[in-house]
Amino acid sequence: MKFGGTSVATLPRWKKIKELAASRRNQGARLLIVVSALSGITDALWQLSLEKNKSKRMASVGKIDARHRALLADMGVEHTTLLDTHINALCTLAESGPSQRGELVWQAQLLAHGELLSSSLGAAFLTRLGLPTQWLDARDCLSAVTLPDHNERVRLLSAIVDTRFDQTLDKRLCNLGDVLITQGFIACGNNGQTVLLGRGGSDTSASYFGALLKAIRVEIWTDVAGMFTANPRQVPGARLLRKLDYEEAQEIATTGAKVLHPRCLSPLREPRVPLLIQDTRRPELEGTLIGPQVHAHATSVKAISARNGITLVSMESVGMWKQVGFLADVFEYFRRHGLSVDLIGSAETNVTVSLDSNENLLNSNALAALGSDLAKVCRVKVIAPCAAITLVGRGMRSMLHRLSGVLAEFDQLRVHLISQSSNNLNLTFVVDEDVVDGLIPRLHELLITSGALRADDSALFGASWESVYGEDKADVSKAWWHKPAARSRLLALGMEVTPRYVYHLPTVRAQARTLKTLTVVDRLHYAVKANTHPAILHALAEEGFALECVSPGELDRATAVVPDDVPLLFTPNFASREDLKRGLASRATLTLDALYPVAHWSELFRGREIVLRVDLGRGLGHHEKVRTGGNGSKFGLPIEHIDNFLHHADTHDIVVRGLHAHLGSGVLDPNHWGEVYGQLASLAERIGSITFLNIGGGLGVPSHPGEAPLDIEALDKVLREVKMAYPHYHLWMEPGRYLVADAGVLLTRVTQIKGKGAWRYLGVDTGMNSLLRPALYGAWHEIVNLSRLEEEADGLFQIVGPICENGDVLGSDRRLPEPQEGDVMLIAQVGAYGKVMSSSYNLRGDTEEVVLKN
Numbered sequence: 001m002k003f004g005g006t007s008v009a010t011l012p013r014w015k016k017i018k019e020l021a022a023s024r025r026n027q028g029a030r031l032l033i034v035v036s037a038l039s040g041i042t043d044a045l046w047q048l049s050l051e052k053n054k055s056k057r058m059a060s061v062g063k064i065d066a067r068h069r070a071l072l073a074d075m076g077v078e079h080t081t082l083l084d085t086h087i088n089a090l091c092t093l094a095e096s097g098p099s100q101r102g103e104l105v106w107q108a109q110l111l112a113h114g115e116l117l118s119s120s121l122g123a124a125f126l127t128r129l130g131l132p133t134q135w136l137d138a139r140d141c142l143s144a145v146t147l148p149d150h151n152e153r154v155r156l157l158s159a160i161v162d163t164r165f166d167q168t169l170d171k172r173l174c175n176l177g178d179v180l181i182t183q184g185f186i187a188c189g190n191n192g193q194t195v196l197l198g199r200g201g202s203d204t205s206a207s208y209f210g211a212l213l214k215a216i217r218v219e220i221w222t223d224v225a226g227m228f229t230a231n232p233r234q235v236p237g238a239r240l241l242r243k244l245d246y247e248e249a250q251e252i253a254t255t256g257a258k259v260l261h262p263r264c265l266s267p268l269r270e271p272r273v274p275l276l277i278q279d280t281r282r283p284e285l286e287g288t289l290i291g292p293q294v295h296a297h298a299t300s301v302k303a304i305s306a307r308n309g310i311t312l313v314s315m316e317s318v319g320m321w322k323q324v325g326f327l328a329d330v331f332e333y334f335r336r337h338g339l340s341v342d343l344i345g346s347a348e349t350n351v352t353v354s355l356d357s358n359e360n361l362l363n364s365n366a367l368a369a370l371g372s373d374l375a376k377v378c379r380v381k382v383i384a385p386c387a388a389i390t391l392v393g394r395g396m397r398s399m400l401h402r403l404s405g406v407l408a409e410f411d412q413l414r415v416h417l418i419s420q421s422s423n424n425l426n427l428t429f430v431v432d433e434d435v436v437d438g439l440i441p442r443l444h445e446l447l448i449t450s451g452a453l454r455a456d457d458s459a460l461f462g463a464s465w466e467s468v469y470g471e472d473k474a475d476v477s478k479a480w481w482h483k484p485a486a487r488s489r490l491l492a493l494g495m496e497v498t499p500r501y502v503y504h505l506p507t508v509r510a511q512a513r514t515l516k517t518l519t520v521v522d523r524l525h526y527a528v529k530a531n532t533h534p535a536i537l538h539a540l541a542e543e544g545f546a547l548e549c550v551s552p553g554e555l556d557r558a559t560a561v562v563p564d565d566v567p568l569l570f571t572p573n574f575a576s577r578e579d580l581k582r583g584l585a586s587r588a589t590l591t592l593d594a595l596y597p598v599a600h601w602s603e604l605f606r607g608r609e610i611v612l613r614v615d616l617g618r619g620l621g622h623h624e625k626v627r628t629g630g631n632g633s634k635f636g637l638p639i640e641h642i643d644n645f646l647h648h649a650d651t652h653d654i655v656v657r658g659l660h661a662h663l664g665s666g667v668l669d670p671n672h673w674g675e676v677y678g679q680l681a682s683l684a685e686r687i688g689s690i691t692f693l694n695i696g697g698g699l700g701v702p703s704h705p706g707e708a709p710l711d712i713e714a715l716d717k718v719l720r721e722v723k724m725a726y727p728h729y730h731l732w733m734e735p736g737r738y739l740v741a742d743a744g745v746l747l748t749r750v751t752q753i754k755g756k757g758a759w760r761y762l763g764v765d766t767g768m769n770s771l772l773r774p775a776l777y778g779a780w781h782e783i784v785n786l787s788r789l790e791e792e793a794d795g796l797f798q799i800v801g802p803i804c805e806n807g808d809v810l811g812s813d814r815r816l817p818e819p820q821e822g823d824v825m826l827i828a829q830v831g832a833y834g835k836v837m838s839s840s841y842n843l844r845g846d847t848e849e850v851v852l853k854n
């Protein structure tokens, strides 16, 4: 059991350590406890080692001494000789300064004292609490090996230990006792001197011991409940990784997840010792288990990590092309300066490599010396500080198609290097260091929404960090259909007839009321294309919503269903002359988004007031098919055509009263609408006749468990701010999906199950004919077996319909209980773009709709 710096820094943590150790003893295990230095102490010792002034060094020792004595007093231990011995040794070292044995040797000895002191405290405390614990000097057990290319710095400060199973060690320890405590971070060098295992190396000590002793298990106890899909301090929505194999965990650790030292997995791989990471403060949380066996799961990105402090060395030489041995010459210089190369990119006349500061103990001298050597054979450019962002997951190459939205985020950034590891486990981007903090949370979110990180696979991904440690976020168990009364109603409906859409009107109304809290929005239009069911139109009109239609058919439906005083907007795209005539004949306000109608059919609009939809040059949204801006999209008038449009309008006595833009769907960032308002307002200032701005819809609804919903309060704040800058325009919006998505579910029944190799197909009685979104957008919808909601979901299924199309897949790699023919399945969040997109393909019958009024 290894306890990290924060786990050994206070009395309450030591009490936990005692409990955990005692419980392992009760299970009959022998126990070796490996401890880090108290948090902050290694840093303090490092500073001390750089201090030239002796009295300042002694003052630092005084502080370190006081910190340990204070904890000892908290522990109720009066005195321990071990602590005194190590404090005295530390004093002597600080007093003498770097001896004739060399600065690095001295530094290693000094830094070793953090762990020597913490383990002394631990031995005294555990023994006092009735768990006799023997102190062990790690340097008597762990021997460093010297590899030929290790320079002195590496040998002394970042040593490697031989980990072949050692039976004599096991016997020796057995004779010492059943509970032992020792130091992380330190080992014995080949001349008997103290060596260190690199910063954060206590994890590695634990696994060296684990391998040497063939332990049952290595447990890493730290300040977080395991390895997460991203650094949880940076990405609160990061999900716990419940189980990992050695290779993937290794990759995550190497590429920046500080929770495990990158060197600590390889010693365990061959003896197949599992490693468990848990939170000392909250041992009841399940943690991450890393081991040889991992069950079948969806192909998925497992984590995104980042490493700062990356230096790129770009080597340019015209003479390099086909010149035998150039790389050998160049790399020889890296070897000579003890610098290990991480990523490599090459072109005809350029090779660029990255150096990782953690691996290289980089100092500017080494880099400068390398530079002047390399200058002999090529032109050198050093690019720093950079950061490497890495996506990790087995089979990365087969996931590229899901990464388009993620890659789009790199749009405006300087990407210096892209590297795809030959083991197919990672994809790395080197960018400027200053962009990383903002980028990682966004990329993590996109990985989930694009389905590249399959956070829905509960066998693999556990709770999000914030749901365990922070405030609660979106959770399906809060959905209306999850409540017991609704479930039994839905089950009864599903047993009667399937397939069937069911809409819950109270949910529609609740969403509508949430939007009505937006204080500066003057008019909300429901975009009826999302769901044209009369009951929904009616309910939303009652809630005070206007309606937005995109076709004569929708206009007819709206006029038939809602009272005449409900305002209508008609926003067609590539509408025919006939369509526009029909629109103009209705009471709707017409929006145009092209030059052609005003240039060729101007007489239709003479004397009328219209809205102009512009293309702000970029699109947004959860899938390329829903991004409705930029040259790749057919919507909106390009800005460069506006003057021409206005000229036609002027000539034909057409007044442009409103400006409109809608960039796409599924947007969860409130700032987006503020930007649209700002851009439209500055265009409107130029035009003069404008009185209102329609900033579109696209308000996202989180679909994946744990995803944060759109913050409406934040949206309100954003809108209030932009409205203050341009207060003279009325503000309109046109949400669709936001109002109705969660209100609808699709009920369908299990027809049959088919096994094919490792794949299991679960057939249901409808497919893409009823619900097109998964096939069209790769959209993810929660799917549950309503008949077995309480049963353990341990099978992995592809949920498919009866349509003769390979794309007829409603959900892939879903974790579900063992199904039976006739079970009622529920597909969630289909109130928007469900029924309205359905077809009669394969002449499958119509899917009926049921409305629940309460």
Ligand code: ADP
Pocket (backbone or CB within 6 Å): 003, 004, 005, 006, 007, 036, 200, 221, 222, 223, 224, 226, 227, 228, 229, 230, 231, 232, 233, 256, 257, 258, 259, 260, 303
């Ligand atoms: P210890 O002192 O116990 O060794 P560390 O500070 O070395 O603890 O490692 C734990 C920290 O690692 C966490 O508090 C977290 O900030 C950081 N970390 C970075 N990436 C990850 C990740 N992917 N999963 C979990 N923790 C991470």
Ligand code: ASP
Pocket (backbone or CB within 6 Å): 004, 005, 036, 037, 042, 043, 114, 184, 185, 198, 199, 200, 201, 202, 203
């Ligand atoms: N105390 C050492 C450090 O801070 C080793 C560790 O905590 O893992 O780097």
Ligand code: MG
Pocket (backbone or CB within 6 Å): 004, 200, 203, 258, 259, 260, 261
């Ligand atoms: Mg650590």
